[in-house]
Amino acid sequence: MLTAHAYAATSATEPLAPMTIQRRELGAHDVLIEIKYAGICHSDIHTVRGDWGPASYPLVPGHEIAGVVTEIGPQVTKHAVGDRVGVGCMVNSCRECASCRRGEEQYCLKGMTGTYGAVDRDGTITQGGYSSHVVVAEDFVVTIPDALELDVAAPLLCAGITTYSPLNHWGAAPGKKVAVVGLGGLGHMAVKIAAAMGAEVTVLSQSLKKQEDGLRLGAEHYYATSDPTTFEQLAGTFDLILNTVSAQIDLNAYLSLLAVDGAMVNVGAPAEPLSLQVFSLIPGRKTFAGSMIGGIRETQEMLDFCAEHGIGAEIEVIPAEKINDAYERVLASDVRYRFVIDTATLS
Incomplete structure (x- = not known):
């Protein structure tokens, strides 16, 4: 051995x-x-x-x-x-x-x-x-x-595929509005990949301290979730929200940001349970989902996509x-x- x-x-x-x-x-x-x-x-x-x-x-x-x-x-x-x-x-x-x-x-x-x-x-x-x-x-x-x-x-072998797979599955593309919750290891890859897919990307972060980075990485908009007016201003906006944070968040508040038929997908995995009110989903036919990594075929596809678009971590x-x-x-x-x-x- x-x-x-x-x-x-x-x-x-x-x-x-x-x-x-x-x-x-x-x-x-x-x-x-x-x-x-x-x-x-x-x-x-x-x-x-x-x-x-x-x-x-x-x-x-x-x-x-x-x-x-x-x-x-x-x-x-x-x-x-x-x-x-x-x-x-x-x-x-x-x-x-x-x-x-x-x-x-x-x-x-x-x-x-x-x-x-x-x-x-x-x-x-x-x-x-x-x-x-x-x-x-x-x-x-x-x-x-x-x-x-x-x-x-x-x-890319984890952070890349963990974000590419749901963006691919839920159809991030030109004409779609995608929000990324959190700009960390997962979030920064989500921004890069979603932007390369042609989506209009918004970062939702606790503060604006990484705003310059978010815009440089490909986001068109950046909002602080600590500001309560953010949720009023963006209500009903997004086709897809990708939650990358491994912490407690107010799911019902974020679900209010989805457009009709929108989906919020969790890739962050907090150790504690999250609370969800079902009436955050029923009006608007909204979806709350989870996603892991991708399969081997999709992982290779992701690497080829990143190479084509010059995307690295x-x-x-x-x-x-x-x-x-x-x-x-x-x-x-x-x-x-x-x-x-x-x-x-x-x-």
Whole structure:
């Protein structure tokens, strides 16, 4: 087995620390990836700190992985040594259920295998991208186009596809008015992608402190939700609202901003329940929905779209020893807009 350098959580309360982990031997359809960059997602923090339930420790987080193929199994046909590739939030699924057959492995009816903290096919717990190497089945590895640098591409494997998928599904396009709630790691990608799709984009943020950034990233309008007149002024405006924040918000207030047949889609995942009044939906035939990531096919489509439109994440590259500091800064909203670990600093 291959020994890889990594940064891991040993409990819900201790800082992440360096350790070595074992990667499985290559199977016939596996690829070995030398990880170059790994993004830090808010989900990583939720998971290692037990916000979404008990975790198995030690745990190596990271599901925004960009790297280079260094070895392939004997029956691999989709990737070759030297290919620039990415791995997102899942590394396997049943491949047989209706969702998998549709190319929506993220909704596998038997449960997709997460990139970290899940039971792998050999019975071990998967370990993620805060590491030097990873072994992944070729069907769950995507190609990173040459037009995208690996560091700005890494966050696309979660933040990019998490926002692209609902924007694609609910039809963000010319003539559509799209609001993005929150301008963070997810929100800034939503703005870029929705604008590239041709939609008229509005950012709804607590304050105007990031207004200049929002407009630079592609939004045409920017409003502070701390101002109660915002909700009066924008009532009945939007075809689609994408909520990217992982915090308590007044759903009923935001639903009032939807036009008839509009949809509000949650991609942020707060640990606490949200309260919803059904009469916020019935008048206007409105929809409140959720969305995860996309399937492998759609993830590749997203990467190709981003390459075509020159879209990468806004990042701050950090060495491994800054991971714990980065976690605290994410929680304090002190990053514009995604931390990316230079995995060369792990060894």
